Amino acid sequence: xxxxxxxxxxxxxxxxxxxxxxxxxxxxxxxxxxxxxxxxxxxxxxxxxxxxxxxxxxxxxxxxxxxxxxxxxxxxxx
Amino acid sequence: xxxxxxxxxxxxxxxxxxxxxxxxxxxxxxxxxxxxxxxxxxxxxxxxxxxxxxxxxxxxxxxxxxxxxxxxxxxxxxxxxxxxxxxxxxxxxxxxxxxxxxxxxxxxxxxxxxxxxxxxxxxxxxxxxxxxxxxxxxxxxxxxxxxxxxxxxxxxxxxxxxxxxxxxxxxxxxxxxxxxxxxxxxxxxxxxxxxxxxxxxxxxxxxxxxxxxxxxxxxxxxxxxxxxxxxxxxxxxxxxxxxxxxxxxxxxxxxxxxxxxxxxxxxxxxxxxxxxxxxxxxxxxxxxxxxxxxxxxxxxxxxxxxxxxxxxxxxxxxxxxxxxxxxxxxxxxxxxxxxxxxxxxxxxxxxxxxxxxxxxxxxxxxxxxxxxxxxxxxxxxxxxxxxxxxxxxxxxxxxxxxxxxxxxxxxxxxx
Numbered sequence: 001x002x003x004x005x006x007x008x009x010x011x012x013x014x015x016x017x018x019x020x021x022x023x024x025x026x027x028x029x030x031x032x033x034x035x036x037x038x039x040x041x042x043x044x045x046x047x048x049x050x051x052x053x054x055x056x057x058x059x060x061x062x063x064x065x066x067x068x069x070x071x072x073x074x075x076x077x078x
Numbered sequence: 079x080x081x082x083x084x085x086x087x088x089x090x091x092x093x094x095x096x097x098x099x100x101x102x103x104x105x106x107x108x109x110x111x112x113x114x115x116x117x118x119x120x121x122x123x124x125x126x127x128x129x130x131x132x133x134x135x136x137x138x139x140x141x142x143x144x145x146x147x148x149x150x151x152x153x154x155x156x157x158x159x160x161x162x163x164x165x166x167x168x169x170x171x172x173x174x175x176x177x178x179x180x181x182x183x184x185x186x187x188x189x190x191x192x193x194x195x196x197x198x199x200x201x202x203x204x205x206x207x208x209x210x211x212x213x214x215x216x217x218x219x220x221x222x223x224x225x226x227x228x229x230x231x232x233x234x235x236x237x238x239x240x241x242x243x244x245x246x247x248x249x250x251x252x253x254x255x256x257x258x259x260x261x262x263x264x265x266x267x268x269x270x271x272x273x274x275x276x277x278x279x280x281x282x283x284x285x286x287x288x289x290x291x292x293x294x295x296x297x298x299x300x301x302x303x304x305x306x307x308x309x310x311x312x313x314x315x316x317x318x319x320x321x322x323x324x325x326x327x328x329x330x331x332x333x334x335x336x337x338x339x340x341x342x343x344x345x346x347x348x349x350x351x352x353x354x355x356x357x358x359x360x361x362x363x364x365x366x367x368x369x370x371x372x373x374x375x376x377x378x379x380x381x382x383x384x385x386x387x388x389x390x391x392x393x394x395x396x397x398x399x400x401x402x403x404x405x406x407x408x409x410x411x412x413x414x415x416x417x418x419x420x421x422x423x424x425x426x427x428x429x430x431x432x433x434x435x436x437x438x439x440x441x442x443x444x445x446x447x448x449x450x451x452x453x454x455x456x457x458x459x460x461x462x463x464x465x466x467x468x469x470x471x472x473x474x475x476x477x478x479x480x481x482x483x484x485x486x487x488x489x490x491x492x493x
Contacts, residue, residue: 016143032144039212046209 003070006048007063010041024064031063045070051077084258085328085335086489088169088267088321089431090162092155094314094418096134099166103435106443107464111417113312115297120277121204127280128292128300130314130419149217149226150191155317155424156223156271157230163267163319164231168333173232182235182263183224184254186247186270188423189279190220190239196276223271235263241423244383246270247318248426248477248485252342254322255487264324269427271317283313286352288387301420302447303384303413304391304455311385314419318427320434337434340472341370341488352480354390359397362484363474367401370488372472374402377409377488379442379473380458381433384413385420392454394478399457410468412461416446426477430487433475437491441466 001009004022011017015032022031033041038060042053051073060066093102094112105112116129137146137154140161146154160183164171194217201207216222221239228237236257240250247270254268274280283289290310292300301312328335343365347358367373383394391413399406414432421428436442442465451460475487 014143014147036148036213036216043209043212 001048003067003074004063006045007041007066010044014040022063024062024067026063027061028063028066049074049077080261082259082261083325084255084339085323085325085333086320086337086339086434087323087328087333087335088163088167088319089336089434090159090164090166091318091428091431092132092135092158092316094130094132094316103432103439103443106414106417106432107441109417109444109446109463111298111446113298113300113417113419115292115294116275118277125275125277125280128290128297128312129275130312130316130421131275132315148213150194150222151273151315152187152189152191152193152271153217153223153226155273155315156185156187156269156319157226159269159271159317159319160227160231160267163269163321167321167323169321171231178232179234180263181233181265182257183227183233183237184240184250184257184266184268185224185227185238186240186242186250186423186426187220187223187272188241188243188246189272189274190241191218191222192276192279193273194218196278227267231267233267242483243479243481244420244422244425245477245479245483245485246423246426248430248475248487249344249483251320251426251430251487252344252485255339255342258322258324264327266322267319268322269317269319270424272421272423273315274313274422275315280313289313290386299447301386301416303382303386303416303445304395304451304460305386305448306450306452308386308388308391308452311387311415312419314421316418316421316424316428318424318431320427320430335492337437337492338490339487340490341366341372343367343369343486345484347482347484349482351482354393354478355482356393356397356400358482359394359476359478359484360400362486363397363401363476366474366486366488372488374405376472377474378468378470379433379436380409380411381429381436381473381475382411382413383476383478384415384445386413386415390478391452394476395455395457406458409458410442410461410465411458412443412445414443416448426475426485429475429477433473433489437470437473437489440470442470
């Protein structure tokens with residue numbers, strides 16, 4: 001699964017957000033992802049791809065930034 | 079010191095029968111048990127025990143998916159009950175201009191988010207995972223229910239939880255009552271919730287040898303308080319909430335007043351961790367009467383703690399006889415745990431609601447399955463079928479917890 005679909009799945013399953021709302025420009029906060037939900041989403045990402053995120057990572061603000069971060073980390077972790 | 083009268087303007091629960099508040103009381107009055115046989119698919123050995131489950135409760139439907147997914151089941155039950163009580167009180171969920179900065183929550187729970195914490199242990203120890211969901215802490219914490227209630231209803235006053243075993247929510251209600259009576263709070267949401275069906279919780283209670291046995295056929299009548307063939311308590315999950323409100327504030331907004339809370343008495347047996355002591359209960363009952371400016375002659379009904387354990391029931395009757403003296407023989411008493419089960423941290427709240435409805439409806443619900451009274455429990459007027467036709471002015475609801483903590487609430491009917 002690619003990163004944007006992981007985010008779409010998460011939002012649909014957890015917060016009832018329809019996938020069409022999850023565009024790269026969409027702000028995470030407006031989709032209902034507060035700081036706690038962001039931790040939960042990152043946890044799911046780590047789990048899915050067997051990656052461990054650094055605590056010092058900058059917090060993404062939009063879906064696009066989140067995808068970019070996920071893609072970069074997946075590449076770095078081979 | 080000025081004492082404000084305290085109105086009960088909201089009642090709400092997640093009914094074990096699946097219906098609304100009126101349906102709940104109708105079924106209690108009819109002596110109908112909500113106890114069923116619970117069989118889980120737990121590893122390594124499934125639970126098999128009489129239990130009260132809120133099977134019709136759909137947290138996502140009632141709370142919405144985002145909110146429900148942030149909560150352990152105990153908080154879901156609590157939030158749903160609080161919403162029901164709030165709607166019942168006719169208060170808007172979003173503040174409409176009036177400050178709610180002295181409105182608060184006092185919530186009882188014996189176990190808190192035990193299901194979430196158990197899920198965490200399973201992940202770690204059964205599935206060999208190394209990490210837990212970041213939501214684990216906020217789901218497990220005992221103050222999760224009251225925190226969510228304050229958030230959802232915009233209540234800026236104190237938000238607190240009470241963990242006092244089986245007296246948790248009676249004490250929460252009593253402490254909330256004091257806050258409104260003293261004028262510190264205008265409105266308090268109070269009550270309790272618990273979900274004790276966690277594998278480890280049930281196994282721990284089984285080890286104490288106080289749980290009644292039962293199968294698919296016998297479970298509905300497994301809890302038989304005061305009966306000569308009683309065999310122990312039946313646990314259940316649930317949530318029950320009351321809105322306590324400054325009397326004048328309630329009148330000013332034209333709220334329906336279900337009843338008045340007038341007294342609260344507490345004590346500790348200080349004799350044994352689990353064996354109750356009549357002397358301690360006597361002090362709590364007497365303190366509730368004094369606090370409410372009442373005498374034994376004023377009391378027309380007692381909703382007993384009555385769990386159906388071998389030791390507990392006779393001690394409770396002995397305490398009532400000690401307080402009520404000659405009148406005890408004519409004092410109507412019933413133990414509704416025979417039908418709604420023992421909800422641990424929600425027990426005091428569901429019984430407080432039952433007591434308020436008893437006064438409002440002028441109908442005493444019975445102790446179910448009491449065909450043969452244990453002579454050791456004789457001395458009060460055991461109600462074994464719904465009773466109407468006698469004026470009911472004031473009533474008590476007793477909660478006597480492991481640890482020796484006792485709490486008794488006194489309620490008055492509104493004319």
